[in-house]
Amino acid sequence: MPIQKDSQDEEIKQLVIERLKTIPPDKKISIGGEGDFTVEELIARVKKNDEIGQKIVEVQMKFLQSLKTGALLNE
Amino acid sequence: MNSILVTRPRYDETTNYLYYWAKKVIEEAEKRNFQVLDLDEQKANLKDFSGRIKKVNPDLIFLNGHGSPTAITGHNDEILVSVDKNESLLSDKITYALSCSSAKKLGQSSVKKGAKSFIGYKEDFIFMHEKDKSTKPIEDETARLFLEPSNLLVTTLIKGNTSKEAFERSQKEFNHNLRKLMTSESPQEDRSSIPWLYWDMIHQVCLGNATAKI
Numbered sequence: 001m002p003i004q005k006d007s008q009d010e011e012i013k014q015l016v017i018e019r020l021k022t023i024p025p026d027k028k029i030s031i032g033g034e035g036d037f038t039v040e041e042l043i044a045r046v047k048k049n050d051e052i053g054q055k056i057v058e059v060q061m062k063f064l065q066s067l068k069t070g071a072l073l074n075e
Numbered sequence: 076m077n078s079i080l081v082t083r084p085r086y087d088e089t090t091n092y093l094y095y096w097a098k099k100v101i102e103e104a105e106k107r108n109f110q111v112l113d114l115d116e117q118k119a120n121l122k123d124f125s126g127r128i129k130k131v132n133p134d135l136i137f138l139n140g141h142g143s144p145t146a147i148t149g150h151n152d153e154i155l156v157s158v159d160k161n162e163s164l165l166s167d168k169i170t171y172a173l174s175c176s177s178a179k180k181l182g183q184s185s186v187k188k189g190a191k192s193f194i195g196y197k198e199d200f201i202f203m204h205e206k207d208k209s210t211k212p213i214e215d216e217t218a219r220l221f222l223e224p225s226n227l228l229v230t231t232l233i234k235g236n237t238s239k240e241a242f243e244r245s246q247k248e249f250n251h252n253l254r255k256l257m258t259s260e261s262p263q264e265d266r267s268s269i270p271w272l273y274w275d276m277i278h279q280v281c282l283g284n285a286t287a288k289i
Binding site for chain 2: 024026029
C-alpha cells in the first residue's frame with residue numbers, strides 16, 4: 001500500500017510540474033512571506049517536496065478538484 | 076469625518092506591490108474626504124500603529140504586509156498586531172487584512188475581543204506578477220487580476236456598504252476575473268493565473284458582524 005501511495009504522490013507532483021511549465025518565464029509568483037519565485041524555482045520546490053513545494057501542489061490540486069466537482073463554475 | 080488607517084510597509088518585492096496598490100485605495104478615500112492615516116514604509120511600526128489607533132480611533136483599518144495565522148507584520152517584519160497580545164486594538168473597528176493566513180486565528184480572536192468585523196485570508200495570499208514591472212507595479216496587468224478584487228473590498232467599505240457587501244463585491248470580482256481567464260479567447264499564458272486566483276478567492280473570509288459598516 002505505501003508503495004502505491006508513493007507512486008500516486010509522484011504522479012501528482014509530475015502533473016503539477018507539467019502545469020507549472022505552462023507559466024510564462026516572464027512571470028513570478030509571490031507567496032507571502034516566503035518570497036517571490038520564478039517558474040524554475042517553483043518546479044525545484046515541488047521536486048524537493050518542501051513546505052513551499054507542498055503548498056504549490058495544494059493550490060494546483062485544489063483548482064483541479066474544483067473543475068472536477070464543478071465548484072469553480074458554481075461559485 | 077470618517078477615518079482610515081493604512082499600513083504600507085515596503086521592504087521586499089511582495090510588499091512593494093502591496094505598497095503601490097494600496098495607494099490607489101488611499102486616493103479613493105481622500106476623494107471621499109476621509110482622514111487618512113498612512114503608515115508607509117518605516118512608519119509601519121508598532122509604536123506608530125498603536126499610537127495612531129489610540130489617538131484617532133479610525134473607523135477602518137487596512138493592513139498590508141506579511142502575516143501568519145496569529146500575527147500581521149509591518150516594516151521589516153515587526154509584529155503590529157498578534158493574538159493574545161494586542162488584538163484589542165482592532166476593537167470597534169472594521170479591518171481588512173491583505174496578509175497571509177491572518178483570518179485563521181487573529182481574525183477570530185479580534186472579533187471575540189470586540190472587532191466589528193475582520194475580513195482577510197485563511198491561507199497564504201498568493202499572486203502572480205510580471206518580472207519587469209517591479210518598478211511600476213500599478214502597470215502590471217497580471218498583478219491587477221489579484222489586487223484589484225482586493226482593493227475593491229476596501230473601496231466598497233469606504234462607500235458606506237456593509238462588511239458582507241464589500242466581501243461579496245470582492246468575491247464577485249475574483250470570480251469575474253476567473254471566468255474571463257477561462258474563456259477560449261484568453262491567451263494561454265494568462266490562464267496560468269487561474270489556480271492562484273481561485274486559491275485567494277476561496278480563502279477570503281468575512282468574520283464578525285456582517286452588517287458592520289462605516
